[in-house]
Amino acid sequence: MSASVPPALPITRRHFLRGATAAATTHLLTTRGFAAGPPTPEGTALRDALLKEAAKPSNPTWKPMLQYVAELHGQSVHPPLDYFKFPFEDIGPGYQGGKIFGHIDLTHERLDTAHALPEHARNQIRNELAGQQADGLIPGVISFDAAGKASFKPDKGFPPLWVVSAEACVGTPLDKAFLTECYDALQKQIGWFESKRTAPGGGFYYLDVIQKTWESGMDEGIRYDERPPGPAASVDATAHVYLLYDHAARWSRALARPDSLWVGKKAALEKLITAQCWDDQTGFFYDSWVAHRPELRHLAFEGMWPVVAGAATPAQAKRVIDEHLLNPKEFFTPHPIATVARSDPKFERRMWRGPAWNCMTYWAARGCARYARPDAARQLLEKALDATTTEFQRSGTVWEFYDADLGDQKTLARKPKGRKIPCVDYLGHNPLFAMVDLWRTSGGVVR
Numbered sequence: 001m002s003a004s005v006p007p008a009l010p011i012t013r014r015h016f017l018r019g020a021t022a023a024a025t026t027h028l029l030t031t032r033g034f035a036a037g038p039p040t041p042e043g044t045a046l047r048d049a050l051l052k053e054a055a056k057p058s059n060p061t062w063k064p065m066l067q068y069v070a071e072l073h074g075q076s077v078h079p080p081l082d083y084f085k086f087p088f089e090d091i092g093p094g095y096q097g098g099k100i101f102g103h104i105d106l107t108h109e110r111l112d113t114a115h116a117l118p119e120h121a122r123n124q125i126r127n128e129l130a131g132q133q134a135d136g137l138i139p140g141v142i143s144f145d146a147a148g149k150a151s152f153k154p155d156k157g158f159p160p161l162w163v164v165s166a167e168a169c170v171g172t173p174l175d176k177a178f179l180t181e182c183y184d185a186l187q188k189q190i191g192w193f194e195s196k197r198t199a200p201g202g203g204f205y206y207l208d209v210i211q212k213t214w215e216s217g218m219d220e221g222i223r224y225d226e227r228p229p230g231p232a233a234s235v236d237a238t239a240h241v242y243l244l245y246d247h248a249a250r251w252s253r254a255l256a257r258p259d260s261l262w263v264g265k266k267a268a269l270e271k272l273i274t275a276q277c278w279d280d281q282t283g284f285f286y287d288s289w290v291a292h293r294p295e296l297r298h299l300a301f302e303g304m305w306p307v308v309a310g311a312a313t314p315a316q317a318k319r320v321i322d323e324h325l326l327n328p329k330e331f332f333t334p335h336p337i338a339t340v341a342r343s344d345p346k347f348e349r350r351m352w353r354g355p356a357w358n359c360m361t362y363w364a365a366r367g368c369a370r371y372a373r374p375d376a377a378r379q380l381l382e383k384a385l386d387a388t389t390t391e392f393q394r395s396g397t398v399w400e401f402y403d404a405d406l407g408d409q410k411t412l413a414r415k416p417k418g419r420k421i422p423c424v425d426y427l428g429h430n431p432l433f434a435m436v437d438l439w440r441t442s443g444g445v446v447r
Contacts (some may be wrong), residue, residue, distance in 0.1 A: 012297065013323065014199075015423075017099055018403075019352070021078045021093070024031055024157050027334060028226075028283040035275045040073060040077050040078065040087060040271065041078045042087040042120065043073075043074040043076070043077035043087075044074060044076055045073060045117065045120075045158065046073050046074050046089075046113060046116070046117050046120055047070050047073060047074025047075075048074075048242060049113075049116035049117040049435065050066075050069070050070035050112075050113065050116045050117075051070045051074055052076070052280065053066070053070070053115065053116045053433050054066035054067050054069075054070055054115065054433075057446035057447065058199070058387075058388075058436050058439070058444070058446050058447075059236050059382075059385070059438065059444075059446075059447060060447060061386075061389050062385055062432075062436065064185055064392070065388065065389050065392040065398070065432065066433065066436070068392070068397075068398070069112075069398060069427070069430065069432050069433070072092060072093065072425055072427050073089065073112070073113065073270050073381075075093060076091075076092055076093060076427060077089050077120075078090065078099065079313055081144060081148050081150070082128065082129050082144065082148055082149055082150040083131060083150060084101075084127040084150075085126065085127070085130065086123035086126060086127055087120075087126050088101055088123075088124065089101075089103040089106070089109055089120075089121070091103065091106065091109070091123055091426070091427055091428035092105075092423075092426040092427035092428055093425050094397070094400075094421055094424040094425030094426050095289045095400075095423050095426055095428070096418065096419045096425045097146055098143070099143070100141060100142070100143055101127070101141075101142040101143075101150075101212055101434060102126075102128065102139060102140055102141045102142045102158070103140050103141050103158055103217060103428065104159050104161050104217050104359075104428075105427070105428025105429065106124060106128065106162075106428065107132070107161045107162050107164065107165045107429070108125070108362070108427075108428055108430070108434070109427055110125065110162075110165035110168070110169065110430060111164070111165050111168055111362075111431050111434040112427075112430075112431045112432065112433045112434045112435070114168040114169040114434075115334065115433070115437060116433070118169040118171060121165065121168070121169040122136075122169050122175075122178055125162060125165065125166050125169075125182065126181070127317060127354060129181065129182070129185045131150070131152065132188060132189070133154060135190030135191075135195075135196075135280035136187070136189050136190070136191045136195075137157055137192045137196075138158075138160070138162070138186035138189055138192075139152035139153075139154075139155065139183070140152065140157055140215070141153070141157030141158070147221060151409045151437075155191065156207065156215050157193075157196075157197070157206075157215060157236075158215060158216075158217055159206075159216065159217055159236070159240050159244075159419060160189055160240055160244055161245070163182070163186060163238065163244060163247040164243070164244065164247075166179075166182045167247065168336070169322070170182075172314065172366040174254060176254075176255065179251060179254060179255060180255060180297060182210060182251070183248070183252070183255060183257075186244060186247060187248065187341075188252065189244065189248070190241070190244050190248060192425055193241050193244070197237065197241075199231045199232050199233045199234075199238075199288075200230070200231060200232070201232075201233070201276075201282070201288075201418070202233060202242045202269075202272050202276075203232075203233025203234070203237075203238040203266075203269070203272050203273075203276065203277075204234065204237040204240070205232060205233060205234045205236045205237050205238075206234055206236070206237045207223075208234075209224075209227060209228060209231055209232060209234060210225055210227065210230065210231060215235070216236060216237065218236075218302070218352045218413065219304060219351065219352060220350075220351070220352060220353070220415065221300065221302070221339075221353065221437075222300055222340055222344075222346040222352075222353055223287055223290075223298070223300060223350045225346070226296060232287070232288050232289045233272065233276060233277065233287070233288035233289075233304055234287050234288075234302075235273070235277045235285050235286060235287050235288070235291075235303060235305060235306065236289075236302040236305045238269065238272065238273055238277065239273060239306045239308070239309040239311055240309070241269065242266060242269045242270065242273065242310075242311045243308075243309040243310075243386070244311045245262045245265045245266035245269060246262075246266055246309065246310060248262040249263050249266060249292055249439035251310065258283045260368055262329070264305055269311065269317040270311045273285070273306050273311045273312075274311065274312065274313055274316065276288045276291060277291050277305075277306065278291065278316060279291050279292065279297065282297070282299075283316075283319035283320065283323045283324070284299060284303045284319070284323075284324055285302075285304070285305070285306050285307075285312070285316075285320070287302075294351050298341075298344050298345075298346050299324065299330060299331075299340065299341035299343070299344045300339065300340050300341070300344070301337055301338070301339045301340070301360055301364070302322075302333065302362070303320070303324075304320060304325065304337075304341075304364050304367055305363075306320075307320050307321070307364075307367035307368075307370070307371065308363045308364070308366055308367035308370070309367075310370055312354065312371075315366070315369060317370075317371040317373075318373075320367075321368055321371070321373055321376050322376075323437060324341070325337060325364055325368070325376065326379065326380075327341075327378065328342075329341075329342060329343045330342055330343055331364075331413055332379075332380075333356065333404035333405060334384075334387060334404065334405055334406045335356040335383070335384060335387035335388070335402045335403065335404050335406055336356060336361055336364075336380050336381075336383050336384055336387075336404070337356060337360060337361050337364050337384075337404075338354055338355070338356055338381065338404040339352050339353065339354060339355060339356065339357060339360065340353055341405065342354075342405075348404065349407075349411065349412050349413060350401075350412070350413040350414070351401055351412075351413070351414050351422070353402060354404060355401040355404055355412055355422075356384070356387075356402045356403075357400075357401045357402070357429050358384055358388060358402070358403060358429060358430050358431065358435065359428075359429045359431055359433065361380055361381065361384040361428070361435070362381070362431050362434060362435050362438065363438075364380055365377035365380045365381050365435070365438055365442070366438065367380075368380065368442075369438065369441075369442055373445070374441075374442035374443050375442075377438060377439075377442040378439060378442040378443050378444055379443070381436075381438060381442065382439060382444060383434050383437040384435065385432070385436065385439065387406060388401065388402065388430075388432065390406065393425075396410060397424040397425055397427065398424070398426065398427075398430045398432070399422045399423070399424055399426065400414075400422040400423040400424070400426040400429055401422050401429065402422075409421065409422060
C-alpha cells in the first residue's frame with residue numbers, strides 16, 4: 001500500500017487505532033505525516049463504537065475503509081465550546097475551513113453514528129438546536145475564532161435535513177423528551193421557512209435563486225447559470241419543507257398532539273410539486289421556472305428530492321428511478337450518482353456539476369427504498385461503496401467528492417477560488433456506515 005500513499009498533507013490529527021487489526025491504517029496515517037495528539041474521551045468512545053460497526057459482516061473489501069472512517073470520526077470530536085453544552089464533532093480533519101460545525105454535513109455524520117453511539121448523535125442535534133434564533137432560523141455553518149467564540153450568518157439557512165437524523169436516534173422505546181425538544185425546534189423552523197422563503201405562487205426557495213449565497217449547499221450548481229427574475233419554487237427547497245411537514249405530522253402523532261395542520265400543508269405542497277415541478281415528457285422533476293421550458297431544462301440530481309421526501313406519486317418515482325437514477329448514460333455512472341447527468345451538455349468534472357458525492361447517493365438510495373425499490377437502493381449503494389473502496393486503496397483517504405468515471409481525483413476541480421481539488425479526510429459527505437447499513441436492509445449479501 002505504501003507505494004500508492006500520496007504526499008504528506010498539512011493536517012494535524014490524533015491517532016486512535018491500535019492493535020493488529022488497525023496496523024495498516026496506523027501505518028498509512030504515520031507515513032502521510034499526520035502528527036499524533038491526545039484523543040478526547042468522547043472521540044475514543046465514538047471510534048471504538050464505530051470499529052464494532054466496521055467489524056459487522058458486509059463486503060470484506062470495505063472493512064479497511066470503514067476502519068479508517070472510524071478513526072476520522074474519533075479524532076473529529078472536540079470538547080464543549082461556546083454555547084455548545086456537549087462535545088461536538090466537526091465535519092472532518094481534512095476540510096479546508098478547519099473546525100466547522102453544522103451545514104447538512106453533520107446530518108450525514110449523525111446518520112453515520114446513530115446506531116453505533118446514539119447519545120453522541122443526539123448531543124450533536126442538541127448542540128445545533130441550541131443556536132436556533134428567536135425567528136426560527138437554525139444556523140447553517142458555525143465557525144470558531146481563536147478565542148473559541150462561535151459565529152454564523154443570522155439570515156442564511158441551509159437544507160433542513162437534520163430531522164431525518166433526529167428520527168434515527170429517538171430510540172426504541174421512544175425517547176419522548178428528546179423528541180419534544182426536536183418537535184418544538186421543528187415548529188419554529190417551519191415558521192422561519194414560511195415567513196422568509198415562501199415563493200410567489202407557492203413552494204419554497206433558497207437564496208441561491210436570486211444571489212450567490214449558496215444557501216442550498218450546492219455551490220455554483222448548473223441550475224444557477226440562468227436564474228429566474230425573482231424568487232420561485234426550487235424543487236429541492238420545496239421538497240425539503242415537504243419533509244418538514246411530514247415529520248411534524250408524524251411527530252405530532254407520536255406525542256399525542258393534533259396533526260391536521262401539518263397533514264393539510266403537506267398535501268397542498270405535494271400537489272404543487274407533482275404539478276409545477278414535474279415534466280411528464282422526460283419523467284423527471286425540475287425547478288419550477290424551468291420544468292415546462294424544454295430549452296432551459298437540464299438533468300441534475302436535485303430532481304430526485306421529491307422521491308427522497310416522498311412527495312412524488314408512485315408512477316413518478318418509478319420513472320425517476322428506472323429512467324434516470326439507474327440509467328448508466330445519466331446518473332448511474334461507474335461511481336454513482338453523478339450530480340449532473342453524464343449525457344447532459346453541462347456535465348463537467350467540477351463540484352456539483354458532475355462529480356459524485358456519496359451523501360447524495362445515500363439520499364437517492366433512501367428514496368428508492370421509500371418507494372419499495374430495495375433492488376435499486378442496493379445497486380446504487382453497492383456500486384458507490386465499491387468505487388469509494390477502489391479509490392481508498394489507491395489514495396489512502398476518503399474524498400469530499402469523487403470522479404463519477406473513476407478517474408484521477410487530483411484532476412477534479414472545486415471552485416475558481418480557494419482549494420482547487422476536493423478535500424481529503426472529509427467526513428461530512430461520506431456517510432459510509434449509514435450506506436452499508438442501508439445496503440444490508442435493502443438485501444445486500446453479506447460475506
